[in-house]
Amino acid sequence: MPEIAGPAAAALSSLCPDDVIFLRSLPKAELHAHLNGSIPIKTILELAQEHSHYSALTPEVAETIERLRSGVILNEIFDFFPLFPAIYALTSTPEAVAISTRAVLQSFLNPASDGAENPQCAYLELRTTPRATKYMMRERYLTVVLDEIEMYPATQAALIVSVDRRMSDLDVEECVRLAIEMKNNGRRVVGIDVCGNPRKGDMQPFTRHLSRAKGAGLGLTVHIAESTENTTEDSLALLSCRPDRLGHATFLSDELKALFFADIPQPGTECSLLSECPCIEICLSSNLLCKTVASLDAHHIRYYLKNDHPIVICTDDTLPFRTSCLGEYAMLLAQPPLGLGLSRDDVARVARMGMDAAFLRPHHD
């Protein structure tokens, strides 16, 4: 179990031991975790140590590692993305990718060393952006990650292939093609994700690749309306591909919700464009620490809970956000202002919704 800090730790430490036992025992699905954002700090430090043997760490890399170790403070969401080049400098070889993936899987799926019987989550859909470096091609990167994921049973772990908003058309095409080919070859790829700096990229050209992925039987999740700078056109392009799940959706307008979510009433019209309700991947600590929401009280999770819309509670990036599945669930159960003050029954219902939103379900196979 990772060491946690910040809002998740505050919520968890406010709970009585019985509540913690209850939360630990709930089967949870982690459906929004970025591989390179979830590497345990211990593994990062070990990789940095090794790295320093063959090439000195640049001052920028060393500084970011120190920030990750001592606790990152962000002024806004756009300060978050510059953390990744340093992490990528440590995970550029197939060996380092294997070590990192193994450590991430263990942290989510192996019972904790602190004596707790339950792992952080019962089921993990880990996502990662296939990276070509001077040591490997994208295909090798994915193979290394899948080799580690498939050490676990299919009921426990699967892979979502991310495409980054900054990618060229050719790069997106390659990532989606690899995902489809690997799935068709029996590898455990279950979905496609669109991620990366919300300021970057035009989503319109992505749509034909995303629709192709859906047509090939892959689940689709997209980071959407994550910042106030994301335009309606940006969200419309992503929603036109009929995603099964939405990452964050913090600033999705009421008009778009009414148009695309079958469970939200649409004044004056008789049908909605979507017949299903895409599940919203909620990352409470991430949103608070990136300052895209001012407080838990103002968090969009309240809207979705009130409308009984499917949600799943996720960690996003446990490394910079210093959280865990348990910590995020603690924020549901803790009393305000540290948490939302939900009842145990409601928290159990939210956990079940998460399990139901997994891509690896019989009708997706």
Ligand code: 5GP
């Ligand atoms: P990776 O895909 O390399 O395993 O994980 C790190 C990448 O995930 C980052 O470079 C970034 O593109 C993406 N990512 C991680 N967290 C977030 C987030 O909260 N929002 C968005 N849009 N992208 C993220």
